[in-house]
Amino acid sequence: MTAVVTANGLTKRYKSQAALDGATFQIGSGRIVGLIGPNGAGKTTALKAILGLTTFDGQLEVLGLDPRKDRDKLMEQVCFIADVAVLPRWMKVGDAVDFVAHTHPRFDRAKCEAFLARTKLQPKQKVRQLSKGMIVQLHLALVMSIDAKLLVLDEPTLGLDILYRKQFYQSLLEDYFDEEKTILVTTHQVEEIEHILTDLMFIRDGKIVLDADMDTVGERFSEVLVSAEFAAAARQLKPLDERQVFGKSIFLFDNVSRPELERLGEVRRPSIGDLFVATMKGTYA
Amino acid sequence: MKTFYWLVKREFWEHKGGFITAPIVAGIICFLLNAMLIAFGEGHYGGGDFHTNFSMAYNSENLAQAGAVIDGLLYGVTMMVMIVTAIVVFFYSLGSLYDDRRDRSILFWKSLPLSDTSTVLSKLASAVIVAPAVAVVVGVVAGLALTIMFAGVATFHGFSLWPLLMQAHPIKVMINLVLLIPLYALWALPTVGWLMLCSAWARSKPFLWAIALPVGSGVLVGWWGLMMGNGGFTSLYWRHVVGRLLGGLTPGGWMTETSKLVHFDGDNPASALEKFDLTYHYSALASPALYLGVLAGVAMIAAAIWFRRWRDDS
Numbered sequence: 213m214t215a216v217v218t219a220n221g222l223t224k225r226y227k228s229q230a231a232l233d234g235a236t237f238q239i240g241s242g243r244i245v246g247l248i249g250p251n252g253a254g255k256t257t258a259l260k261a262i263l264g265l266t267t268f269d270g271q272l273e274v275l276g277l278d279p280r281k282d283r284d285k286l287m288e289q290v291c292f293i294a295d296v297a298v299l300p301r302w303m304k305v306g307d308a309v310d311f312v313a314h315t316h317p318r319f320d321r322a323k324c325e326a327f328l329a330r331t332k333l334q335p336k337q338k339v340r341q342l343s344k345g346m347i348v349q350l351h352l353a354l355v356m357s358i359d360a361k362l363l364v365l366d367e368p369t370l371g372l373d374i375l376y377r378k379q380f381y382q383s384l385l386e387d388y389f390d391e392e393k394t395i396l397v398t399t400h401q402v403e404e405i406e407h408i409l410t411d412l413m414f415i416r417d418g419k420i421v422l423d424a425d426m427d428t429v430g431e432r433f434s435e436v437l438v439s440a441e442f443a444a445a446a447r448q449l450k451p452l453d454e455r456q457v458f459g460k461s462i463f464l465f466d467n468v469s470r471p472e473l474e475r476l477g478e479v480r481r482p483s484i485g486d487l488f489v490a491t492m493k494g495t496y497a
Numbered sequence: 498m499k500t501f502y503w504l505v506k507r508e509f510w511e512h513k514g515g516f517i518t519a520p521i522v523a524g525i526i527c528f529l530l531n532a533m534l535i536a537f538g539e540g541h542y543g544g545g546d547f548h549t550n551f552s553m554a555y556n557s558e559n560l561a562q563a564g565a566v567i568d569g570l571l572y573g574v575t576m577m578v579m580i581v582t583a584i585v586v587f588f589y590s591l592g593s594l595y596d597d598r599r600d601r602s603i604l605f606w607k608s609l610p611l612s613d614t615s616t617v618l619s620k621l622a623s624a625v626i627v628a629p630a631v632a633v634v635v636g637v638v639a640g641l642a643l644t645i646m647f648a649g650v651a652t653f654h655g656f657s658l659w660p661l662l663m664q665a666h667p668i669k670v671m672i673n674l675v676l677l678i679p680l681y682a683l684w685a686l687p688t689v690g691w692l693m694l695c696s697a698w699a700r701s702k703p704f705l706w707a708i709a710l711p712v713g714s715g716v717l718v719g720w721w722g723l724m725m726g727n728g729g730f731t732s733l734y735w736r737h738v739v740g741r742l743l744g745g746l747t748p749g750g751w752m753t754e755t756s757k758l759v760h761f762d763g764d765n766p767a768s769a770l771e772k773f774d775l776t777y778h779y780s781a782l783a784s785p786a787l788y789l790g791v792l793a794g795v796a797m798i799a800a801a802i803w804f805r806r807w808r809d810d811s
Contacts, residue, residue, distance in 0.1 A: 266809045284611075284612040285610075288610040295601060314503045315503050351605075
């Protein structure tokens with residue numbers, strides 16, 4: 213596995229508060245990594261550091277380059293959608309395609325036009341006349357036509373309806389992603405990207421608290437539905453979390469052997485959402 | 498180079514109204530106003546008294562003077578159009594590195610492999626070279642339209658058309674105007690640099706900062722001068738600092754620094770225009786005020802590039 217991003221002790225302070233506090237992680241090529249964390253945990257700061265949009269302390273290498281020094285070169289290989297609907301509102305759809313075609317050496321115009329043909333976007337339309345969902349379609353068409361090694365998505369589907377959200381991730385998987393490419397995505401809508409991720413990273417208070425590929429996550433974490441008589445025994449095994457449903461308890465365990473858990477009740481794979489809630493307990497307290 | 502061309506083109510996409518429509522409208526208005534003046538003059542006086550210099554030329558049948566009036570007309574119309582463009586460029590510069598931070602579309606521009614240096618320089622070039630060039634073209638076209646109308650009217654007053662037009666020098670005027678653009682750019686550099694610096698630096702309200710800092714400091718200096726009983730420094734400060742930071746876009750502003758050896762005779766437009774040549778204008782290059790302004794402008798543009806790269810508020 214060649215590393216696309218290597219971060220070591222990534223630290224960034226805003227006045228008194230640390231947005232990143234020694235975050236250390238590695239992202240390999242050909243992965244789809246979800247960076248998940250509560251509001252204010254440092255997700256966006258981490259992405260900004262990777263994109264060379266902010267200063268930071270610590271070591272960070274993206275595709276072998278330092279994003280602080282070699283940002284211009286880096287951006288030929290890295291693409292990002294930093295927020296929903298940030299395309300300039302005065303621009304026409306056709307101008308946007310023209311502009312990227314003439315300024316980005318790795319842009320494939322024919323590809324972009326094919327993507328746009330699948331939408332209702334017209335070259336003469338201005339961005340300000342488009343709905344939020346259509347702006348994202350345009351942005352995605354532009355980005356997917358760029359042969360970049362790393363694509364960074366920061367809350368790319370926030371505020372879109374479910375049709376656009378599903379279509380967004382589906383296009384990414386079907387028309388864009390391959391083993392040469394790496395996608396790093398943050399979102400609060402965890403359940404929607406759960407099935408496309410290959411790796412999962414949890415960030416809390418500027419630190420990476422979980423960094424594992426999805427297979428490992430499946431092996432490590434289990435959710436057990438326990439009836440009242442076994443609840444005490446379950447608690448002995450130091451569950452991460454316990455919640456009540458219909459008179460039964462659901463326990464979440466980290467690294468407890470499966471046969472042991474099966475004696476307590478029905479074992480399932482936890483959803484990322486439940487895992488997230490359990491891991492982040494007490495964040496806002 | 499190709500990237501730079503597209504960057505400038507992008508500025509014109511965004512600011513078509515200011516860079517192209519506004520000067521054209523100004524040119525049309527200029528033309529119409531002059532046409533109305535002529536109609537008024539003809540209607541009321543009939544003798545061509547609508548323009549002193551022109552009527553003087555009529556009376557003496559001095560074709561050279563009449564031709565100079567036409568040349569002056571070309572300069573004058575272009576000047577009017579330039580004033581409109583200067584106002585546009587002032588506000589354009591103030592918004593150039595701020596507007597996309599406010600609406601966050603900077604995140605889109607920054608996702609492309611464009612260096613902040615070329616982004617800022619493309620905006621600078623749009624402000625001090627391309628926009629003035631558009632104004633000159635529009636001004637000359639409007640001026641030529643006026644010339645034709647003027648010459649037409651003059652034929653009714655006994656001038657023969659071609660000898661009159663031969664005495665005017667539209668081509669020379671155009672070349673002069675085009676060659677003055679580099680001087681204009683140099684002279685405007687501190688103002689545009691300052692406005693772009695405020696635009697790149699201010700977290701909000703760049704307009705307020707851009708005005709308040711120079712004017713506020715000027716008031717302080719003035720107050721200090723009053724306290725010390727030394728008004729000389731105050732007027733120098735206002736002229737060379739406040740004036741250059743905010744007023745550098747005024748067309749012909751460098752004429753405060755040009756050679757003092759040249760004197761104009763308002764009653765003799767032909768000789769005035771004769772002296773009003775490129776050598777006269779470019780004698781401003783001999784003035785340290787111009788160089789210091791350029792140096793300050795370059796420094797402020799460099800600072801604007803730095804802020805564009807590192808300002809982190811999106």
